[in-house]
Amino acid sequence: MRFSDFPFLRYLPFLLLGVFLSKTGWIIPWQWPLILLLALMFSYGFLALKSKSPTLLSGLGYLQMLVLGFFCSLLHLQSSPDWSKSPVEKEYIAEVQNYDLIKPNSFENLLEIKFVKSDSQWLSASGKVLIYHQSNTMLEPGELIWIQNPPEEIPAAINPYEFDYRGYLAKKDIRYRQFIGNGFRRIDSSSGNSLRFWMAHWRQKMSTMLRETIPGERAQQIALALLLGQKQQLDRDTKKAYSEAGVMHVLAVSGLHVGILVGVLLLLIKPLRLSKRAKKGYLIGVLLIIWAYAMLTGMAPSVIRASVMFSLLTLGQLRERKPSIFNILAFSAILMIVFNPDVIFEVGFQLSYTAVAGIVLIQPLIARLWIPSNLVLEYLWQLAAVSIAAQLATFPLSVFYFHTFPTWFLLANMLVIPLTFVIMQLGIPLMILGWIPALGKILGFVLGLLLELEIWILDGFKLLPWTAIDFLSISIYSMLLIWAFLLLWAAWDSFSKKVIIRLALILIVAWGGINFWKELHRPSRQAVFYATDSAWFVDFWENQKLRSWNYQVKDESLDFIIKPNRIQNQWAVLPEPLIGFQSAASQIYFPEVDLEVLADQNLFFGPLLHKGKLQKWENGVWQDENSRDSLKVQGAAFRIIF
Known part of the structure; x- marks a missing residue:
């Protein structure tokens, strides 16, 4: 095996490098790298005819990919909505993007802005707003609605290493959110005619059919996730059960699901002796079904990757050739990055490609460590080798983002993956034949039993000791x-x-x-002041001991506000309470650290503020601040390093 045999794999790093270079702050018009790219392409074509130097041509090819990555990322950035030029300060008209998602007290949906009101005229605009409404009539994709009040900007994360929800949504061009209640008016109730809206309507019809044929609320939720990629309706307990068992990946429509679909379709023609022409026509039909299913499930990164891979494998069958899995994997990544360079920063993209790369590279090495003589043992060992390889490749990312490791992942995968395979084998016919009342009810009932069995297995893992190792961090x-x-x-x-x-x-x-x-350079002593709108929290770290004081921060918020910084600093100890004396209605004195606070004003003062370096959490890093006599902890987090 030679690296030169995989051209797309060789070009991929240079494309990634171009994307990363575009994020370094170079602000230039996207036309400049386009001109350079065209010049390089012309030079490559000219030299390919004249020169026989493979080194020179390879160098030009790599340079083209680097410039292509830079150009695509710059174009994507500069074509994104510029909210500063058309801020939503008054009423606006927007197009509904999804079907309503049921929340405890409202319905959630996504709007794409079409027009904003400025003075006395309507201006064309773009961008997306996350809304919550309480209308008796549910919204449908493609409808136009008129909202008279402006939305609010999604606030930035203000505490150290807190999940950046604003940045997460900004990558999807969502900058605003708004609770509109019933304060909107439909001005065009006709649904959109685009292919995306048409597929959204079919997805909704399919979801309704699955809910009507499959008994049990949790079973319905899992079926929608497994078959249609609709994970939004999953309740917290179900997500936690899959996550702690280490099988969350089966809920993301990916290679497992698309592979089963393609396998079923190819199995149907195996006993038939089709002519070459008929076989090619059937395989083209398989390609169309693959991409129809990808659009039906929402075109998530894992779905696109799997669809591209199986499309290329199917095309290989058309040409009676078997393409390299490394080239397929790299080519699918290149396609996704060219169309959306920011996809490389999505956790789903990273986990999906890392898992497949781990399976392709590491699984054969693990599998050859033992060659069972029994067919059943061989199947189980091959399945175990796949699970171990995927986990070895992805656990650094899982720890980096989620700070946990599922200890029973191997046993869970050995039980859940075969069961999910059977569920998919029944689910695909149900999606096709579920519209036939009697047959749909029978298939749905059997599928519901299998889903309840999967739920029972996952709930059983909760009873095992050390279900997951938490509070992990990795650089x-x-x-x-x-x-x-x-x-x-x-x-x-x-x-x-x-x-x-x-x-x-x-x-x-x-x-x-x-x-x-x-x-x-790690601080051995520091005090961290966390902030929320009207509450605060203090951590004091000294001599491997953590002491804390909580003022009105809700327990359910601690995991999001406080825990990330403790994990980052590896403060994996149980905190002790700071000793505090309340000397007035809202004044608290902490003698251990020589600090006082006016609790209801979030105002700290005392000698501690002058004993070390004061820093403020801003733009994702700690930045030095001037020393001060008092510290207002509101709208930002601070720390003092001794």
Whole structure:
């Protein structure tokens, strides 16, 4: 196996580098890299006819991919809505994007702004608003509604390492949210005619049919997620059960689901002796079904990746060739990045491609460690090898984003994946034949029983000890080290073992040096002041001991506001309460740290403020502040390093 045999895999890193370079702050018109890209393409074509130097042509190819990544990212950024030029300050007209999502006290939906009111005229505008309404008539995709009050901007995360909900939505061009109650008017109740809206209507009809044929609310929720990719309706307990068991991936429509669909379709023609022309026509039909299913499920990154991969495999059958899985994987990634460069920052994209890469590279190495003689044992071992390989590749990302590791993932996957395979085998016929009343009820009943069995299995994992290891953290350097070692393992039989061992030693030394430097600069004593709208929280870290005081921060908010900073600093200890004395109606004195606070005003003062370096959490980093006599903890978090 030679790296040169995988052209798309060779070009992918340069495309990624171009995207990353565009995020460094270079503000130039997107036309400039386009002109450079066209010039490079012309040069490549000219030299391909004249020159026989593969090195020169390869270099030009890599440079083209770098410029292409830079251009696509810059174009995507500059074509996104500029909210500063058309702020929504008054009434606006918007188009409904989805069907309503039921919330405890309202309905959630997404609007795309079409016009905003400015003085006495309507101006064309763009952008999206997350709304909550209480209308008796549910909204449908494609409807135009008129809202008379302006929305509010989604607030930024103000506490250290808190989940950046504003940034998460901004990547989807959602900058505003609004509770509109019944304060809107439909001005065009006709549904949209675009293909996307048409597929949304079909998805809704399919969802209604599945709910009518499958008994049990939780079973219905899981069926919608498994078959249609609709995870929004999953309740918190169901999500937690799948997450803690380490099988959340089965709820994301991906290669497992698309593969089962393609497998069923190809199995149907296996016994038939079709002519070459008839077989090609059938395979083209399979391609159309793959992409119809992808659109039906919402075109998530994992679905697109799986659809591109199985489309290329199907095209390979059309040409009676088997394309390289590495080229397929890289080509699908290149397509997605070209159309949406910001997709590389989505967790789903990262987990999806990392899992498949791990399975392709590591699974064969694990599988060959044991060759069972029994067919049943061989199937179970192959399934275990796939689960272990995917987990080895993805657990650094899981720990980085979610700070937890499912200890029973292997057993859970061994039980849930085969069961999910059977559920999908019944679910696909139900989606096709469920409209026939009697047959739909029978298939739905059997499918409901299987889904209840899966729920029972997952609920059983909650009873096991040490379901998950929490409070984990990992640095980017440690992630890269783990992936590097996995790559070295995969390359063990193809390259010089001396070179691999030397590279491994260099990586360990570099990683150790970086961690040693970080430990030297890690504050041994610090006080962190967390803020919410009308409450505050203090953490005081000293001598490996954590002491805290909570003033009116709700318990359900602690995991989102306080826990991320504790995980980042590796404060994996139970906090002790700070000793405080209330000297007046709202004045509290903490003698251990020599600090006073006017609790109802979020105002701190005392000698502690002058004993160390004061920093403010701003734009995702700690930034130095001037020393002050008092500290107002509102709208921002602060810390003092001693």
